Amino acid sequence: MKNFATILPCYAADTAGVCSALYELGGMTVVHDASGCNSTYATHDEPRWVEQPANIYISALTEMDAIMGNDEKLLADITAAAADRQPAFLALCGSPMPMMIGTDFDALARELETRTGLRCFGLHTNGMHSYLAGASEAMLAIAAAYVKPCEKVAGIGVNILGATPLDFGLNGMMEHVREWLETNGFTPVSCFAMGNALAQLEMAAAAHVNLVVSCAGLAAADYLQRTYGMPYVCGVPVGAMFSERLAVALRIAADTGKTTHPCTFRSDAAPRGMVIGEGIYGGSVAAALTAMGIPTTLLCPLDAAPELLGGGDIAAEPEAELRMILAQRQPEFVVADPLYRYILPANTKLIPQPHYAFSGRCFDKAIPDWTGERLDADMRGNGL
Amino acid sequence: MKQYERPRSIPIAEANRDGFFPSGLEYNPPARGTWNIVHTGMLLPEAHQIYACAQGCLRGVVLTAAEMNAMERMSWIALTEADMTAGQLEESVIDGVNAIIDGLPYRPKVILLFFSCMHLFAGCDVPHIIAQLSEMHVDMHFTDCYMIPTMRQNMPPAVLTAAALYDALQPLPTNPKAVSILGNDRPTDENAELVRMLRENGYVLRDITLCRTFDEYLQMAEAALNLTYLPVAKMAGEQLQKRLGIPWLHLPVCFHYDEIAECYRLLCETLQIPLPDFSADIADAEHALETAATMLDGMHVAIDFTAVSRPFELAELLYDHGMNVRYVIADAAGEDGAFFDRLQLKCPEIRVYQAVNVNMLQMHAEPHEPVLCIGQKAAHYFASDHFVNIVANGGYYGYAGVKAMAELIMDAFTHPKDRKTVLRHKGIGCESCLM
Numbered sequence: 067m068k069n070f071a072t073i074l075p076c077y078a079a080d081t082a083g084v085c086s087a088l089y090e091l092g093g094m095t096v097v098h099d100a101s102g103c104n105s106t107y108a109t110h111d112e113p114r115w116v117e118q119p120a121n122i123y124i125s126a127l128t129e130m131d132a133i134m135g136n137d138e139k140l141l142a143d144i145t146a147a148a149a150d151r152q153p154a155f156l157a158l159c160g161s162p163m164p165m166m167i168g169t170d171f172d173a174l175a176r177e178l179e180t181r182t183g184l185r186c187f188g189l190h191t192n193g194m195h196s197y198l199a200g201a202s203e204a205m206l207a208i209a210a211a212y213v214k215p216c217e218k219v220a221g222i223g224v225n226i227l228g229a230t231p232l233d234f235g236l237n238g239m240m241e242h243v244r245e246w247l248e249t250n251g252f253t254p255v256s257c258f259a260m261g262n263a264l265a266q267l268e269m270a271a272a273a274h275v276n277l278v279v280s281c282a283g284l285a286a287a288d289y290l291q292r293t294y295g296m297p298y299v300c301g302v303p304v305g306a307m308f309s310e311r312l313a314v315a316l317r318i319a320a321d322t323g324k325t326t327h328p329c330t331f332r333s334d335a336a337p338r339g340m341v342i343g344e345g346i347y348g349g350s351v352a353a354a355l356t357a358m359g360i361p362t363t364l365l366c367p368l369d370a371a372p373e374l375l376g377g378g379d380i381a382a383e384p385e386a387e388l389r390m391i392l393a394q395r396q397p398e399f400v401v402a403d404p405l406y407r408y409i410l411p412a413n414t415k416l417i418p419q420p421h422y423a424f425s426g427r428c429f430d431k432a433i434p435d436w437t438g439e440r441l442d443a444d445m446r447g448n449g450l
Numbered sequence: 451m452k453q454y455e456r457p458r459s460i461p462i463a464e465a466n467r468d469g470f471f472p473s474g475l476e477y478n479p480p481a482r483g484t485w486n487i488v489h490t491g492m493l494l495p496e497a498h499q500i501y502a503c504a505q506g507c508l509r510g511v512v513l514t515a516a517e518m519n520a521m522e523r524m525s526w527i528a529l530t531e532a533d534m535t536a537g538q539l540e541e542s543v544i545d546g547v548n549a550i551i552d553g554l555p556y557r558p559k560v561i562l563l564f565f566s567c568m569h570l571f572a573g574c575d576v577p578h579i580i581a582q583l584s585e586m587h588v589d590m591h592f593t594d595c596y597m598i599p600t601m602r603q604n605m606p607p608a609v610l611t612a613a614a615l616y617d618a619l620q621p622l623p624t625n626p627k628a629v630s631i632l633g634n635d636r637p638t639d640e641n642a643e644l645v646r647m648l649r650e651n652g653y654v655l656r657d658i659t660l661c662r663t664f665d666e667y668l669q670m671a672e673a674a675l676n677l678t679y680l681p682v683a684k685m686a687g688e689q690l691q692k693r694l695g696i697p698w699l700h701l702p703v704c705f706h707y708d709e710i711a712e713c714y715r716l717l718c719e720t721l722q723i724p725l726p727d728f729s730a731d732i733a734d735a736e737h738a739l740e741t742a743a744t745m746l747d748g749m750h751v752a753i754d755f756t757a758v759s760r761p762f763e764l765a766e767l768l769y770d771h772g773m774n775v776r777y778v779i780a781d782a783a784g785e786d787g788a789f790f791d792r793l794q795l796k797c798p799e800i801r802v803y804q805a806v807n808v809n810m811l812q813m814h815a816e817p818h819e820p821v822l823c824i825g826q827k828a829a830h831y832f833a834s835d836h837f838v839n840i841v842a843n844g845g846y847y848g849y850a851g852v853k854a855m856a857e858l859i860m861d862a863f864t865h866p867k868d869r870k871t872v873l874r875h876k877g878i879g880c881e882s883c884l885m
Binding site: 068069072073074075077078079080081082096102103104105106108109110111115116119121123124126127129132143144146149151162165166192193194196405426428 | 473475478480482505507524526527530531568604870874884
């Protein structure tokens, strides 16, 4: 089905995912795109832009440079900016026009490493995929380049993988996830990629298990599993009961070395509600509600691997398909970004969960922190 | 001051008039008041905007509409890799537009259909698409519009969109007493002599910013004369002159009294109306400027190009009236090149800043002396809560515009603003869900 929308917004793109994932790590990220296109990321996809400026720039690509294949200008501009800004590393990613002309980002990255002496990542975005794809590639690149073998921490060390404000906003939720880990006897080691500097991410191999909180962390999790034998657990500690399940799953994974997906927990009972959202976070909310005795499924409009879909879950992207599914299922309630209100069946109640990657700044002050019991309280407040 | 490979500022005396800084990587400062093509498109009553672009390009325009609480007037078609390689670029757009129209709860009068850099780069047959859609939906007007920032140097999207707004106008018998102003994002200040002269001489003044319905908009085609005063609007005037035969005058927003006088002389000569005596208006402007200079008492002043289309002309005016202009944020001299030349000699100590330079990233966090800023970018970079909050001249024009600028400066001096909140609002004057 053709992807068009009469009224819904689209999700943040892969380039925004790259920028968001690398934002706090001290590097310099360059999106190879036209002047002005950085305004979209800076305005709508990046809540840290004003208070926590970072070296995220656009190459100001022109039609003539594209036609003439003038990569030398890009290389010279990045080299000059790197000399001025002194970043820890460089990352270069692409937009639709570089895709059209076949820009070789790996070759450009190698050339930049030679010119600047800095590590440089060529990332393969084209502005046509969701933020999860870009963030995933960026987190994998950081893990592969910087994580080194090291001694394990005492107790059960845990890395958080896949955290960006695009999914979790800036409402303190990731701090609460860290607190939750500590309260449950785990040792937080690193967080890819909020609230930690590059030096902390380098120590990720000191952990025993990874907690993957969005699909953006899956590629890095797979890499760390392959390379360091670290299993991972997919889920976000939302809701009191689901958080307990997740803690148990982390302990079992650390013990057995087996990866699990608690976010897919569903009930055989007829579902009352649906969550529209990101595969792991949205799936966790559905699991939390189900654990509370409110059978709920996930409608995932973003990239979600089949293993992340629980019983009754469905992946769908175009607006028309989403409308059709909602009309068929007629859920009693839907947990979703408020801008989904336009396509809900008349009798379906909306429980708002603003999602920065969808509605940007529109409801940023209302993005909920549903860690632990906070979800239960909010759901009770919504009459569930 | 740190020596950069790519300096963020230079003394005006060393600046090359045609381009002050080499192009390079660009930073995007968090000052959101300038309008984009979505804001402009929303000016056309009963029109619906459809963007056919890649997801990354769609995101900014769609959320602009969302923040304006105007999602019901915006739709999109995502361009994919398959669209680019399957040889069905045109069919993909046509099918998408048809599906969107079928799903709309109303029949728009006009569809503003935006194509992207990718379409032009791939040689998409835009006239074919417009012709096909026009044939399928005879009750609608389809206008091809362009979001093509890679081609910004030759075909700036803001200019193309300002012109596209008038594409739906159809020929009407000329009303000798009707004048339209084209290409504005807000109505012209009612105090402007321009407005006063037209009204006193019995002219109906039309402006798309004042049109509440599509029918009102269509009446713009009866104008005996079209006026533009913003640089971005010139193409709109040119095109309507060519397509509908409506005479057009470009009377730029000026700050120098001789330039303003010349604009008014041209207007009166064209309309065959008497040229008024403006001495009282000039005296009012002078008085306001002198009062502002006294109030500022040497406080440094910064001007940025988003506030006014002729920042160097404004800089000279303020400098000549005793205000301490120290900084101008601009990439090149435009219509005010002659004033730039004079400033180079008159006050070579003025520093010119590049708005998008990567080394501007932390400038707002550096220590600054108190600076009265004209424009949002200046307010951000100089971390000043004392700023004039306008874009694109704010609708002010003529001697009354000079007086208004002096009054805005005094107001900015007296009443500091909540800078972060104000700068966050996208598109000054537009509705916003953030406020």
